Amino acid sequence: xxxxxxHDRILVRRIESEEKTAGGIIIPDxxxxxxxxxxxxxxxxxxxDESGQLQPLDVKVGDRILFGKxxxxxxxxxxxxxxxxxxxxxxxxxxxxxxxxxxx
Numbered sequence: 001x002x003x004x005x006x007h008d009r010i011l012v013r014r015i016e017s018e019e020k021t022a023g024g025i026i027i028p029d030x031x032x033x034x035x036x037x038x039x040x041x042x043x044x045x046x047x048x049d050e051s052g053q054l055q056p057l058d059v060k061v062g063d064r065i066l067f068g069k070x071x072x073x074x075x076x077x078x079x080x081x082x083x084x085x086x087x088x089x090x091x092x093x094x095x096x097x098x099x100x101x102x103x104x
Contacts, residue, residue: 003042003077005084010059011042012072012083037094038083039064047087057087064094 005011015037040063046056059065072085 005042005044007044008047008055008057008087009044009084010040010057010087010090012038012065012067012085013041013080014038014083015064036069037064037066041082059087059090059093066091066094 003011040059040061043057043059043061046054049055067083067085067089068091071089072083075082075084
């Protein structure tokens with residue numbers, strides 16, 4: 001079974017956070033909060049504006065995103081818990097830092 005979001009909706013897989021703090025303290029499951037970071041695994045074609053033109057999404061499949069704590073609707077597909085949310089619920093895209101410096 002495959003899932004294709006409609007309009008400006010995206011399908012997101014939460015990225016689990018670390019189970020240890022920087023100091024080495026293990027965080028129990030009962031004290032953990034749901035992660036607010038995820039990976040886009042499917043995206044709709046975009047929303048239509050008032051003139052009927054398709055406005056493509058700013059996020060794409062594979063992007064790592066940050067979203068609000070209560071954003072989206074939780075679903076279960078193939079025994080995996082996922083989120084469906086509108087693109088407007090996304091706060092930002094996490095981009096990988098380019099550590100290589102360019103030669104001057």
